[in-house]
Amino acid sequence: DAGVIQSPRHEVTEMGQEVTLRCKPISGHDYLFWYRQTMMRGLELLIYFNNNVPIDDSGMPEDRFSAKMPNASFSTLKIQPSEPRDSAVYFCASSQSGTGDFGEGSWLTVV
């Protein structure tokens, strides 16, 4: 099993640009989670899906953030427009139950 696959691994972008992070969950997992990790705030759950349906997006910080899961094998987290304070590591995780198996993360720097 390849595990949860995220792309890009690293991205540096200018303030105001659109950022799209991608995630391929583990096959057969019906839950998908997006987390953000920063030194100041630790690991925060942004949104999670069950069977491709968003269940709880209360952790999404602002309307600039949006997430989609068009099918069981793909999800995106989009930030538009990006701001320097969005700089963080964004993790995707998937599971059948429990908290999930994490990907390696997407390291985002907004300058």
Next chain:
Amino acid sequence: GENVEQHPSTLSVQEGDSAVIKCTYSDSASNYFPWYKQELGKGPQLIIDIRSNVGEKKDQRIAVTLNKTAKHFSLHITETQPEDSAVYFCAARPVKTIFGAGTRLFVKA
């Protein structure tokens, strides 16, 4: 909502000694308590978990204990090795998972 507090934030032990990390949670509805290990530049990796109907669980050198009455749970690592050095996160889940702030463990050879 759920609040998870984790102590200590940093822990340094000698190789071979034991390490204990403690967490408290606030929501009595929490019924699942995973522990994650995160190495530099990588995602968190589940190392052990415990559900609310169990008081203790052990897996080789790692054990977790849960006291539901006091709302606290702990991670115990025995015979620590340098490769145990990492950041460890506890978490609690009533509905969605809430993470503690993490403990940076240093194991000195």
